[in-house]
Each structure stands twice: as C-alpha cells, then as structure tokens.
Amino acid sequence: MIKINTKRFGEMEFSEESVVKVLGGLIGLSGHENFVIIRYQDDSPFYWLQCVDDPELALVMVNPHLFKPDYDPPIPMSLNAELDIQAPGELSVFVIVTIPAGNPQAMTANLLGPMVVNPRSRRAKQLVLDDRLYSHRYRVMEASK
Secondary structure, three states, X not given: OEEEEEOOOEEEEEOHHHOEEEOOOEOOEOOOOEEEEEEOOOOOOXXXXXXXXXXXXXXXXXXXXXXXXXXXXOOOOOHHHHOOOOOOOOOEEEEEEEOOOOOHHHOEEOOOOOXXXXXXXOEEEEOOOOOOOOOOOEEHHHHHO
C-alpha cells in the first residue's frame, strides 16, 4: 500500500496496482508520471488525476464525449506498443478541465491535449494534437446547451 498526504483529499492510501503511469509525464509537468484516477462522486462525470509523485498536484478530468460527442482525436499507431493495447476500444479518453473559482459555467476543456488511458495495463499518455483541429479552451457549458 502507498500512502500520500494530498492537498485536496488529505491522507490517501491506495494499492500500487491502482497507480497509472503517464508515460513522459504531463505537458509542462515532466517528471510527474505516477497518478491515481479518482472518481469525484459515483454519479459525477468528473475524475481527479491525483499525482503520486507530487501530492500537491491534482487535476480535474472528464470524458469529452459527454459534451462533444463527435470528438475523435487521432491516436498514433505507436501508442499500441507504448500503452500495451491488445484490443480495439481498450482505451479511455479524458480531457483536463479548468473550472474558474466561483464560475463553473465558464469551465473549459483542453481538447488539444487528451489523456489516453489503458485501464488494463495502467499506462497512459497525454497527446498533443494539431491546433487546427481543436481548442485548448473549449467552452464545456456552451457545448452542453
């Protein structure tokens, strides 16, 4: 078991098997590769990406298909080996969201940097997409109307 004292959740204990390795780390946060994915609430679409390497670091993620059903980021074939993909549809896709304090209606999603996760192998990678395809500040609430 691993114990960390997080800023957001206090002391957490979880098994080593629940750690997801983000290969290459997150954009702008290299050196942070070990995370746990925590569901915000059972009925919530939001997840926390809690860093194990830096307990102060936790990011909010969501499945982008909930507000942008046609979201289809190109997944490089090279990820098959990196993430140990063995079957089509094995990946989960998340995007990091920014929720301004006191103004959740202004929430934006980074569609340029999706996080692809293989839940079976516990490996993940943040992609960097062509900015002609998507925005890094996609307005979630406007899309949901």
